[in-house]
Amino acid sequence: GENVEQHPSTLSVQEGDSAVIKCTYSDSASNYFPWYKQELGKRPQLIIDIRSNVGEKKDQRIAVTLNKTAKHFSLHITETQPEDSAVYFCASRPNQAGTALIFGKGTTLSVSS
Amino acid sequence: GAVVSQHPSRVICKSGTSVKIECRSLDFQATTMFWYRQFPKQSLMLMATSNEGSKATYEQGVEKDKFLINHASLTLSTLTVTSAHPEDSSFYICSASAVRYSNQPQHFGDGTRLSIL
Numbered sequence A: 001g002e003n004v005e006q007h008p009s010t011l012s013v014q015e016g017d018s019a020v021i022k023c024t025y026s027d028s029a030s031n032y033f034p035w036y037k038q039e040l041g042k043r044p045q046l047i048i049d050i051r052s053n054v055g056e057k058k059d060q061r062i063a064v065t066l067n068k069t070a071k072h073f074s075l076h077i078t079e080t081q082p083e084d085s086a087v088y089f090c091a092s093r094p095n096q097a098g099t100a101l102i103f104g105k106g107t108t109l110s111v112s113s
Numbered sequence B: 001g002a003v004v005s006q007h008p009s010r011v012i013c014k015s016g017t018s019v020k021i022e023c024r025s026l027d028f029q030a031t032t033m034f035w036y037r038q039f040p041k042q043s044l045m046l047m048a049t050s051n052e053g054s055k056a057t058y059e060q061g062v063e064k065d066k067f068l069i070n071h072a073s074l075t076l077s078t079l080t081v082t083s084a085h086p087e088d089s090s091f092y093i094c095s096a097s098a099v100r101y102s103n104q105p106q107h108f109g110d111g112t113r114l115s116i117l
Helices: none
Strands: A004-007 A010-014 A019-025 A030-038 A045-051 A056-059 A062-067 A072-077 A086-094 A107-112 B004-007 B010-013 B019-025 B032-038 B045-051 B067-073 B076-081 B090-097 B112-116
Touching: A004 A086, A010 A019, A019 A030, A019 A086, A019 A107, A030 A062, A045 A056, A045 A062, A072 A086, B004 B090, B010 B019, B019 B032, B019 B090, B019 B112, B032 B067, B032 B076, B045 B067, B076 B090
Parallel strands: A010 A107, B010 B112
Antiparallel strands: A004 A019, A019 A072, A030 A045, A030 A086, A056 A062, A062 A072, A086 A107, B004 B019, B019 B076, B032 B045, B032 B090, B067 B076, B090 B112
16 A cells, blocks of 8 residues: 655754655555645644646745655745644545545644744 | 534543544535544544445554444544543544545544543
8 A cells, every 4th residue: 555754754944944844655656645734633734735747836835846756745835934833744645536645644843933 | 615524523531432423524525535543743544434335444453343434425424433442542533525526635624532531
């Protein structure tokens, strides 16, 4: 089955700096890669996603890049703010109806002002 | 947008109690719903895939007799933790995808925090 590795497990940055979180996946059939932000005690919130026919996607301060050959994808947050502090999870899923997302282990991002 | 409602949000009960958690898709039909468990400071671990009108598919290591799943309609799946014990205390969260869109985001419920005394 699919295995998703996520690094780093913790990341501390100064406000205004950029943050990068990287994930690798094992199943070459995977073609959907979302990123979720989870605040303590709350459900994961989808912040951005990318499909395998796209190499990069951007939404304001957040961007995701995908390298299908290498089977890795990354989340980039620019101009970080204290409210970006949370746990971020990457996930992947094959293009198959009824298949669940498989999550990475998460990255705790701390943005200090 | 797609909304998934999960109830209850919090349960505190004695060891040996069975607890039922409901997951509803409010504005779309979901042939498939997923149940995850999340221990503190850990990731979401898939427990089972719930298919409407058929038996759930459980992940390796998840006891199907312990975690009963019923998906009787296109908008409702339930997870029953039978004879719960303290080690079952966790954050349980469901998610669903719309029938019409097989490759669309999974929408999550708000989760249920289960505490077994």
